[in-house]
Amino acid sequence: MFFRFLLISLALSASAHAATVGTLTLPADDDGGAVTLFYPTAAAGGRPETRGDLQLMLAPDAPPAPGNGRLIAISHGSGGGPWVHTTLAKALVEAGFTVVLPLHRGDNWTDPGRPGPDSWKQRPAEISHAIDRVVADPRFAGLKLDRVGGFGMSAGGHTMLSLAGGAWSPERFRAHCEKDLAEDFYSCIGLATRLTGGALDGLKLWVARHVLDWKFRDATPQVHNDPRIAAVVAGVPAAADFDLATLAKPRVPLGLITADGDRWLLPRFHSDRVLAACQGCELIAALPGAGHGALLAPPPAASNLGRLECELLCDPRGFDRPAATTVWVQACVAFFRRHLLQAKM
Template sequence: MLVRLSAILALMALLAPVAALSAPAVGMHWLALADPLVESQPLNAVAFYPAQGRPRSSEVDVYRVDAAQDAPLAAGRFPLVVISHGNNGSPFAHHDLATALAKAGFIVVAVLHTGDNYQDRSRAGTFSNLYGRPLQLSAAIDSVQSDPLLMAGLDSRRVGVIGYSAGGESALILAGAQPEPERLRAYCRQWPDDQDACGSGGALIPDRDDLSAFADPRVGAVMLMAPLALMFDRKGLEPVRVPVLIYSGDADRILQLEQNAAALAQQLPIPPDFRLLPGAGHFVFMAPCPEALEAVAPHVCEDADGVDRNAIHERLSVEAVRFFSRTLGGSQPDSAGGG
């Protein structure tokens, strides 16, 4: 019996490197493009993609990311998913979701929204931010189509969008929704203590009068997490004709559930798949916090008793892969064509 056990352990030791080599690897690649709102200003985005070689990790900002910088792209034709972060956010706040999709055969591009991120809030509360964010997402889609590292593996006929918080609003506009800014003013009359939405009194700063809602016909599916949806009514949502998956927490203290995610679930023309997480707050959809982030932003990292952020994110990753595989289709071999 001891001899048999020793043989099994020896075989497992020999096979371990083979298993590591066959595990899905993820690459990470920075994209630099022109901000469509100010062409002389750069717009940054980071791509996560199926890669060749062994799985590796990288340290980026405060996060450990399961991806290797500029690793060679794996063979195949891959759908694209674009991620839009929340106000004052970061593309790496959703790195675990992005790498899970990349491991499953998607190219994922997370945009750092110029003028509305953790380093730069110069467009907060403006018309250019409302209407510019979707333009930035569309520019990111364009950039992958011409990027030397990624273009050969992209199937640009299959594009999805993930939006968190204000990114949900951006994703819906990109899918065809038409916002009505006056609805924000009406909301703020009812909920004046909502500083996140109503810090400027409910009126958007009219810094640009040449912008309007921009829809990208390439978008074929949308996933929303704690979405901002105050400015949409049933008529404004009528043009959204793609599958939608919505996640929200029933203890969100940043965005009123009934005015946002729950309203979308009732008003979208094609009924979405709506998942309500008991006890979960607004920030639970950001990746589990490293210690460095907990030290400077504890309000973003703390969850209610009984809410397991790690378990929620494991579920989010599985459901995101399932949703986009069903709505966009998974990766295809090179012979499948596309582009």
């Protein structure tokens, strides 16, 4: 109890003395969606902004300061976007990092039409392209981009496993769903429908298997290597379609965050398998009682979610969100300081 109180007190103290966070958005181009940046700035003031339940002082389009000189790229989950990762971005900026968040095409809050393997194929390249856009922007010339960090949750966690050297294929996704469809239903088919225990469940499973068999027969290993990526954190990742041998020894330090109450990506099929296979992975935070949406910070308002979506994303009864958020956010900051700043630690 004392340890939790100390963590919260330290976080509140840091926030009270936090510098203004600069933010800007680069428009979409031919190779990727819009890119949002959060960064240190020497500009005074800022203006109050509300993001969910979070009140922030942001300085839109303020001149960037280099901070500690390092960049972190964040990959949002399916149907997500930059603002549900503002708490983490703010903490990273206060630690001196610049943060870049690309909007993944076909799988974001304004354009949700191509989630799953279709999106997973392009996401790592979109992270690389977002880094390229920072490289090309003279306002960020002070950054050293030879060692970039990465964070992602859910589908974004899948992105991070790819960037850590993992190989997956649509066929592996299909094979997992063929075997474990009823148990890992939402991982395989998303929010299209639910199993209720009723007479229609058999038909739903039959249709789902036929659609999966039709769409996901490509066994080509999907890989992406960006040598600038030097350390990644995968939070509650989609992982059942990875060749776990390729994650036994990740090419970069790999941190994991798990939630034992996750009903969307059941840990025994996803994060637990990675932890069991990976030699040297760091379990930087295990969140007891947490659901799949625990790493959305600030979380979307329940009134903006459908009933099934809220069942899978809203916090389970009794979950201490403020305390858990302090734990995992500070764990991420410490992980990136440890693996990216090196001599500065």
